Amino acid sequence: MTEQDKIFLQTGRTEDFAFDERVVQVFDNMVSRSVPFYTEVQRIQAELIMDFLPEEGGVVCDLGCSTGTTIEHLAKHSDCPASVQFIGYDNSEPMLAKARTKLSESVADAHIELNFADLSNLPALPACNVIILNWTLQFVRPIDREQLLTTCFNALQPNGILLLSEKILGSDSDFNRLYIDHYLRFKKSQGGYSDTENQRKREALENVLIPYRLDEDYSLLKRAGFTRMDTYFQWFNFVCIIAIKD
Numbered sequence: 290m291t292e293q294d295k296i297f298l299q300t301g302r303t304e305d306f307a308f309d310e311r312v313v314q315v316f317d318n319m320v321s322r323s324v325p326f327y328t329e330v331q332r333i334q335a336e337l338i339m340d341f342l343p344e345e346g347g348v349v350c351d352l353g354c355s356t357g358t359t360i361e362h363l364a365k366h367s368d369c370p371a372s373v374q375f376i377g378y379d380n381s382e383p384m385l386a387k388a389r390t391k392l393s394e395s396v397a398d399a400h401i402e403l404n405f406a407d408l409s410n411l412p413a414l415p416a417c418n419v420i421i422l423n424w425t426l427q428f429v430r431p432i433d434r435e436q437l438l439t440t441c442f443n444a445l446q447p448n449g450i451l452l453l454s455e456k457i458l459g460s461d462s463d464f465n466r467l468y469i470d471h472y473l474r475f476k477k478s479q480g481g482y483s484d485t486e487n488q489r490k491r492e493a494l495e496n497v498l499i500p501y502r503l504d505e506d507y508s509l510l511k512r513a514g515f516t517r518m519d520t521y522f523q524w525f526n527f528v529c530i531i532a533i534k535d
Contacts, residue, residue, distance in 0.1 A: 313383040316356055322479040324424065325472070325524045331362050333522065334452055337531065338419050339368040341450050347373040348417035350444070352408055352437075353425030354379050357388030364392075364399040375399060376415065378406040409433040414444035423454045426506075427498050438513035445534040451515070453530040458502045468526040503528055 312319070321327050338349065347370055351359055354377030363369055379385050385403050392401050406412070408429050414420070420441045429437055441451050459465030501509070503520070507530075510518055515532040522529040 309381070310383045313356065313381070313387050316384070316387070317358065320355075320358075320424075323476060325475055325527050326522070330423075330454060330522060330529055331359060334359075334421070334423075334454075334529070335363055335366050337450070337452065337521070338363060338421075339366060341418055341448065342370055342373060343418065344370050345372050347419075348415060349373060349375050349419040349421070350414055350417045351375065351377045351421045351423070352411070352441075353422060353428070354388060354403065355381075355384050357392045357403070359421060359423055360388070360399075360401060361392055361395055364396040364401070373400065375401045376417075377401070377403045378408065378411070379403075380405065380407050408437055411437055411440050414440060416446055417444050418446055418449045420445060420449070420451045422451065424456065426453060427455050427500050431499055431501075435509055435512055438509055438515075442514040442534060447534060449534045451510075451532045451534075453506065453510070453532065455506060455528055455530070456498065456500050457506065457526050457528055458500050459526060460502060460504075465526070471525050472527075500526075506530065 324330070342349070349360075349363060354360060357377060360375045360377055364373075364375060377385075377388060379388070382405060385405060388403055392399070392403075408425065410433070422441075426434055426437070438451075445451065459468050506528075507518060510530070510532050514534070516535060518530060518532045520528050521531050
C-alpha cells in the first residue's frame with residue numbers, strides 16, 4: 290500500500306527534489322494529489338492509445354515510467370491487444386524496483402520490460418507505435434530536450450503518436466501567477482497539503498522541474514520532426530499534447 294505523502298512536513302533545510310527511496314514510498318499518493326485530473330488523464334490517454342495500436346505486434350514506450358502506473362493501466366485496458374509489448378524507462382532504480390513489484394503482481398501475463406536509462410542521453414529506442422512522456426520532459430535538462438524528442442520521433446512508426454503531459458508556464462506573468470494561485474488552492478484541497486508543504490516543495494523543485502511555455506513545447510516538437518500536434522487536455526498550467534508522425 291502506498292504511504293501518505295508527508296515528506297515536506299519535515300523541518301530543516303530544503304534539499305533539491307530527487308526520485309529517491311523516500312519519494313518512491315509515497316510517489317503514487319503524491320502524484321495523485323499533485324497533478325490535477327490525474328486519474329482522468331490516465332483514462333483518456335489510454336483511450337487515445339488504443340486507437341493507434343495494431344492488432345498484432347504493437348510496442349508502447351513509457352519514458353519516465355516511475356512506479357509503472359501508466360503501463361499497468363494500459364495493460365489492463367479491455368481493448369488492449371494481448372500481443373502489445375510495453376517498455377518502460379526511468380533513471381531511478383528505486384522507482385523501477387517499485388514498478389517491477391507492482392506490475393508483476395497485477396499484470397503478470399503482459400509483455401513488459403523495464404530499463405534504467407538517463408533520458409538526457411537516451412540510446413536509440415526500438416521501433417514503436419506509442420511513446421509516452423507523462424510529466425517527464427520538464428525534469429530533463431533544457432539543453433537535452435530537443436534531442437530526446439528527436440530520438441522519439443525517429444523511433445515512431447508512421448502514424449505513431451507521442452503523448453506529452455507537462456506542467457507549463459503561462460503565456461505572460463499575470464496569467465502565470467493566476468494559474469499558480471489556483472494550482473496551490475487545488476493542492477490544499479487534495480488531502481490538505483498545507484501552505485508550508487506547498488512552499489517547501491516549490492523550493493525543492495525550483496532547480497529540478499523547469500517548465501516551458503506551451504508554444505515552446507510546440508516548437509520543440511516541430512524541430513524534432515513533428516508537423517501534426519494538438520492539445521487534447523488542459524487545466525490552467527497543466528497540458529496534454531498529442532503529436533502524430535506522418
